[in-house]
Amino acid sequence: xxxxxxxxxxxxxxxxxIREAFEHAGKELVINKSGSSFxxxxxxxxxxxxxxxxxxxxxxxxxxxxxxGGRALRQVRGIPMGGNASPDIANLYCYSVEADYIDGLxxxxxxxxxxxxxxxxxxxxxxxxxxxxxPPEELYGMSYAxxxxxxxxxxxxxxxxxxxxxxxxKNNWVRLSVYDKAxxxxxxxxxxxxxxxxxxxxQGPGILKGMMQ
Numbered sequence: 001x002x003x004x005x006x007x008x009x010x011x012x013x014x015x016x017x018i019r020e021a022f023e024h025a026g027k028e029l030v031i032n033k034s035g036s037s038f039x040x041x042x043x044x045x046x047x048x049x050x051x052x053x054x055x056x057x058x059x060x061x062x063x064x065x066x067x068x069g070g071r072a073l074r075q076v077r078g079i080p081m082g083g084n085a086s087p088d089i090a091n092l093y094c095y096s097v098e099a100d101y102i103d104g105l106x107x108x109x110x111x112x113x114x115x116x117x118x119x120x121x122x123x124x125x126x127x128x129x130x131x132x133x134x135p136p137e138e139l140y141g142m143s144y145a146x147x148x149x150x151x152x153x154x155x156x157x158x159x160x161x162x163x164x165x166x167x168x169x170k171n172n173w174v175r176l177s178v179y180d181k182a183x184x185x186x187x188x189x190x191x192x193x194x195x196x197x198x199x200x201x202x203q204g205p206g207i208l209k210g211m212m213q
Contacts, residue, residue: 001079001090001124001125001142002078002079002081002086002090003077003078003081004077004078004141004142005077005078005079005090005093005141005142006077006141007061007062007076007077007078009066009093009141010061010079010089011058011061012015012096013092013093013095013097014054014057014089014092014096015054015091016059016096016099016100017095017096018050018054018092019050019058019101019181020099021038022038022053026038027039027040027115028041028047028048028049028050028187029047029048029049029053030046030047030048031045031046031047031048032044032045032046032055033066034044052162057085057089059081060079060083060085060089061089062074062076064079064083064105076196084190088122090124090125090163091124094122094124094125094140097135097139097140098122098135100139101135101136101139102114102117114130115137116132117129117132120132120134122134124157128146128156128161152164152165155179155181156179158178158179158180159163159176159177159178159179159181160176160177160178160179161174161176162174162175162177163175163177
């Protein structure tokens, strides 16, 4: 997903999400030792306005470089998969697409479609829907890829979801279990990065926090 994002659509979507957050909060973004939040600033806090946040996010999108053969090349499509901000940027972009889609359904009073999506779930670029389809892939500017050909036995992130349907609905069931995709690989994966690599120290706790939320 990360490398396939259209940067023009990405900027538009991020702008929508950021503006909505500031309008909803009615305050500026405050960063201090406790973290970040929309709140009244105190003396030692760093305060960011809407325009400042928009400028910073646009800088991150526009300034991804790699070195190859002694040349510095700028990434003009997508965002770096290993970037610290990439998961949040991708998530906000997908949110903006889905918010526009839902607003359109409400405006058109398509209550049936809205009801179908009530149980939909997404974790960054992994979508899970029940007995329906997700929002059209062209809205995201990308294509969906199915993780299983069997709709009654599918993996979703680290979870395996199995269903069994019967003529009597009360006898239907859904069973959840742990899914380890590495178990099917034909090589032994390195599960933990070495302490002397360039992997940021925030990566491990960040992944754990994201999965727990």
